[in-house]
Amino acid sequence: xxxxKPYYIPILSVSPSEIRAISELSEKxxxxxxxxxxxxxxxxxxxxxxxIKTISKSFKDRLWIADIDYEFLRNSKIIKxxxxxxxxxxxxxxxxxxxxxxxxxxxxxxxxxxxxxxxxPSLQLDELSELALQxxxxxxxxxxxxxxxxxxSFTPSVINTILKTICDNLKNELFIIFDLEQVSLKHINxxxxxxxxxxxxxxxxxxxxxxxxxISGTSFPSSFTGMSEGESSIYERIIFNKINNxxxxxxxxxxxxxxxxxxxxxxxxxxxxxxxxxPRKEEWRHIRKDFDDVETATKEEKHNLYTxxxxxxxxxxxxxxxxxxxxxxxxxxxxxGDGFGITDAQKATATRxxxxxxxxxxxxxxxKDIDTDDDWVD
Numbered sequence: 001x002x003x004x005k006p007y008y009i010p011i012l013s014v015s016p017s018e019i020r021a022i023s024e025l026s027e028k029x030x031x032x033x034x035x036x037x038x039x040x041x042x043x044x045x046x047x048x049x050x051x052i053k054t055i056s057k058s059f060k061d062r063l064w065i066a067d068i069d070y071e072f073l074r075n076s077k078i079i080k081x082x083x084x085x086x087x088x089x090x091x092x093x094x095x096x097x098x099x100x101x102x103x104x105x106x107x108x109x110x111x112x113x114x115x116x117x118x119x120x121p122s123l124q125l126d127e128l129s130e131l132a133l134q135x136x137x138x139x140x141x142x143x144x145x146x147x148x149x150x151x152x153s154f155t156p157s158v159i160n161t162i163l164k165t166i167c168d169n170l171k172n173e174l175f176i177i178f179d180l181e182q183v184s185l186k187h188i189n190x191x192x193x194x195x196x197x198x199x200x201x202x203x204x205x206x207x208x209x210x211x212x213x214x215i216s217g218t219s220f221p222s223s224f225t226g227m228s229e230g231e232s233s234i235y236e237r238i239i240f241n242k243i244n245n246x247x248x249x250x251x252x253x254x255x256x257x258x259x260x261x262x263x264x265x266x267x268x269x270x271x272x273x274x275x276x277x278x279p280r281k282e283e284w285r286h287i288r289k290d291f292d293d294v295e296t297a298t299k300e301e302k303h304n305l306y307t308x309x310x311x312x313x314x315x316x317x318x319x320x321x322x323x324x325x326x327x328x329x330x331x332x333x334x335x336x337g338d339g340f341g342i343t344d345a346q347k348a349t350a351t352r353x354x355x356x357x358x359x360x361x362x363x364x365x366x367x368k369d370i371d372t373d374d375d376w377v378d
Contacts, residue, residue, distance in 0.1 A: 006034035008361045009065070009177065009214050009255040011148075014040050014051045017346050018258065021353035023058030024326035029361055034120070034175070036065040036148070036255075040072035041092035048095040052116065059118075065146045065175070066113065067122035068100045102126060105133025114141060120175070123147040125162065135169035146175040148216075156197075163204040173210040177255055180217035182262045183235045187217075191239060195246035202250050213250055215240050218257035224275060224288055232284045234259075237360065254363070259284065259356035260349075270294055272345050274305040276313055276331060279356035280320075281363055287313055306342045310334035322368040327355035 012018045012035050022035060042051040055064060072078075073096055081089055088094055099112045106124045113121035123134060123145060138145055147166060149159060166174070178198060180187065187194060198215065205211050219235035236256045244252045259279055275288035289305045291297040310331050313319060320328075330351045334341030342348050362370055 005212060006253060007032040008357075009034050009036055009175070009216070009253055010258040010357060010360075011036045011038075011177075011179075011216060011255065012258050013038070013260070014042055014054065014069075016043070017349035018260070018353055019054055019058050020350040021258070021327070021357060024350075024354050025357060026325075027060075029358065030059060030062060032361055033357075034063060034065060034253075035059065036067065036122070036146070036177070038067040038069035038072075039096065040069035041090060044090075046091050048092050051092075056118065061118060063118055063120050063144065065122055066116070066119040067146075067148065068096060068109070068124065070100070070126070073097065073100070100124065100126070102130045105130045105135075105137050107137060110134065110137040113138075113143065120144045120146050123166065123170075125149070128158070128162065128165075131162065131165050132169045135166055139169065139171040141172070143172055144175070145170060145172045146177065148177040148179050150179045150181060152181060159201065160204060163201065167205045167208040167211070170208075173212075174208065175212050175214065175253070176205070177214040177216050180215065180236075180239070183217040183219045183239055185233075185235065187239050188235060188242070191242040192246075194239070195243045198243050199247045199250075202247065212253055214253045214255040215243055216255035216257070218260065218262050220257065220259050220261045220284065221286075222261040222263055224273075224286060227286060227288050229288070230286045232286065234279075234282050234284065237282055237363070254360060256360065258353050260353070271297055271302070274302060274309055274348070275345075276306070276309045276334075276342065276348055277352040278313060278316075278318070278331070279352060279359050280318065281359050284352075284356075285313075285316070285318055303337075303339075303343050306334050306348070307337045310342065320367060323355070323358075325355060325358045327351040327353075327358070330354075 010033065012022065014037055037055055039048065039051055041048070042054050073093065078088065078093065099108045101108050102124065109121065109124055113119050121138070121143060123131065125131065149162060154162065178201065202213055217236040217239065219233065221232050240252065240254055271291070271294055273288055273290045275286060278285040287309050289309055291301065313331060314335050330341050330347065342351055
């Protein structure tokens with residue numbers, strides 16, 4: 001990433017769909033992103049270094065924000081195995097436990113971050129009594145720093161204390177992400193009060209010059225049961241626009257969960273019905289088809305249903321033929337019955353996220369005027 005401020009800070013998981021989605025963006029688009037990855041194990045890999053290598057392979061030598069995925073560490077199934085066996089199932093858990101140790105101002109996390117050139121470390125807030133010392137540690141470096149403050153996880157007075165501690169003790173360039181987590185229509189209706197609150201929070205940092213602000217959240221649906229076709233508003237974009245327009249002294253950087261719901265589906269025993277999501281700038285369009293009998297569904301039937309959905313999608317009035325990115329090419333391939341198109345939920349998710357990232361990165365641009373091809377390098 002260059003010295004200019006990024007256009008977009010998507011919060012992403014270290015998972016195959018999300019890694020594939022960002023890796024398939026053009027190199028010039030990647031230059032404008034500062035993705036945020038909470039670190040966890042990559043698939044069944046034993047070492048944390050596999051996660052770092054996976055991100056680096058897709059994002060090359062650009063900067064990205066690193067945090068610790070505490071949900072990965074505190075997963076109930078993992079805790080149960082720990083209690084039964086007396087040890088974690090993979091070494092990566094021990095590595096994450098070690099770097100999340102709060103002792104001496106999270107010195108292990110600071111050291112880990114310094115050993116990874118492309119990492120913009122996120123301040124750890126699990127133990128707030130160590131925050132000032134953590135800031136002091138990082139202030140001795142030239143690292144850019146981030147902090148993600150989940151608005152609903154702290155009282156207003158605690159958030160004020162967090163911001164004061166950071167701004168009083170941290171000298172580094174800083175990216176502050178105010179995470180609203182799950183957002184809905186009620187946030188739109190309450191946008192005036194929300195704008196006032198965010199404005200008050202940014203003023204707490206008025207003494208810190210090298211400070212950037214983001215507002216994040218997600219409204220992507222967690223369930224599509226019973227739906228065949230539909231649409232969902234991207235409330236996080238609408239909220240961002242309202243707050244950004246209200247707080248005229250701050251130029252916020254857009255952030256969201258990259259069209260992923262707050263609670264990801266896990267451990268689903270049944271085959272999910274084929275569904276293709278088509279992101280637009282302020283809404284997602286959904287098209288879905290149930291199996292005749294999910295218990296007897298075959299791979300061939302699943303592929304045929306994805307092909308059927310893609311064909312229907314290409315005929316919709318909202319399909320934009322000028323939107324030429326990897327995700328739209330996947331949908332077009334699927335409509336042709338191409339085996340390299342969408343054949344399962346993982347590819348469908350990667351397709352959606354790839355299009356969403358592009359749409360939000362170019363939210364203010366005319367799609368037809370964007371050159372989506374990378375420059376030729378001989």
